[in-house]
Amino acid sequence: MKKLIAIVALTVLMSCANKKDRKIIEVAAFTGQQITGVTVSQNGRIFANFPRWRKGVTNAVVAVGEKGKAMPYPNTEWNSWKIGNPVSDSLFVAVQSVVAAKDKLYVIDTRNPEFKGVINNPRIFVFDLTTNQLAKTYVLPEDAYHKDSYINDIRIDLKNGTAYMTDSGHAGLVVLDLNSGNFKRVLDNHSSTLAEVDHLNFNGTSWNNTVHSDGIALDPKRELLYYHALTGYNLYAVPTNTLINGTEEQIQASVQLIKKTPAPDGMIFDSNNNLYLADLEKNGIVQLNVATGEMNVFAQGEKVKWADTFSIYDNELYYTNSRINEITGPINNMVFTINKIQLD
Template structure:
């Protein structure tokens, strides 16, 4: 018993030490670093009350906590240490993203694929947490066939009007559609050209990052009529109507012909539609943040050395945009602290 308590305390201390407050404004920059960590994070989510959540992917053995809330600049295990103890049966395993939807529900996507060694027998799980009680409300599992042996469920968006979740599979390109009412899920656009990687490497800030990652970033249009997505290893932005994706009467071929290429974009990891209809994108190759405005024009908004692989995006109720820097392209010996950065779009 004493040994177990000591282990829990050690985890908390290690994790609290790994993140520290940093609210400084960078000189002559619109970027505010609100938190930093020695541990690599990917996803970021912001609630309607301004609570900030992050997740740490299980890409190595150095992941003492999977999901955390940033409180006073420090990362505190969320919802508690038990959920972040992978030795427990009902706990997080390999979290890739966190998202807060328009109903202020927190969604946590567990790939169940630690260190890319293959999906565990249980398969991926999408958790729904109640932010008022900090309790799990639901856990959605997926049958084999919807996930494959090397699946890596990456990002998720929630249509709160129809109660549908859309996810990308970046391990084996596809779009996953989950009916949150029935729990039924389907795998669509499996190995379609739009969900597969286009290149096998990117040159990011002078560093060659050699990898082939399929469908990754995903965004739901403000009117919920279209789903936008792209492969991480690529430069093409695609969209497809959500009416097509939820129509179970359509064949794979009928769904595929409804995919439309929107435009060529900078290589991006995550993406997000804001309240004004702008689609925010990263710029992995040149340390930038970009947007496609409501008129369809691609604009570079920020280019800054702080933007070291912008990974995921979130928006708060005041319209501030948040993103994480995961520095994936850099060798570990060249990485600096991982940041959560906030800025106010003009």
């Protein structure tokens, strides 16, 4: 009996070790350029973005080619803005996220460089990936954002012609009708979108910051939108139909507390009801089966350093290492990467 117990225990330990020791492949590396977003199109094209949190950002959006070579996307002119210069509708100002959906690339421009406040209405630029030309620009109206807003991430619901966004600077979600261009802000300063703590812990070191609704993931099968404050440990979901058609009161009433989780940034669903979430404080990524509630370590270690954004292509999970908690000064010599891991 003792021998059987020992074998079972060893099997469990080996299973955990295998998950932590998954082969992680570096796709691209950037020295002195802090990356946040990554996305892979249906044709395998890789795009990434670099937020303008400081001076010295070379490009806001790039296409990543063979051997990790990055080229400004869609061209150099779009990426030429410098802090303090005039803004326009043909310049990226402060890009936080890029997401490919079908044959389009959606680029979130927070218009909040250096976190000093929104200098111009936030925008979603949409590029046609077949022509690499601007196809549409959505401009957030004044009632959809605040001066301290930081429109963080976006998910595209092609079935319902809708986009959902998180605001990490001023807690709340933003819903966009992609056909009419109408926006509405929901769950503004709601308990589910507000930060729960004012710091995170990394090996005994405190990262002091308050970040509201940030991680976001769409479950198209169950028609639920999941979201999470970055400095917090509660995962929430709300039905997409209610987000689209419900009143604010109905939306608030439909919010579901799903589970206690690690504090995440990146979040995404695969095709098997698994939700992947970053575990920032433990340099890891966890896998949550939303049907059963079972949560396991998917990857962990020195190759996971603040997994910021996720994308899935060809059964591989892509993520960025933005290393946010490690930065205490100039980043000139720091290396930021895009990595990928084979899914189960």
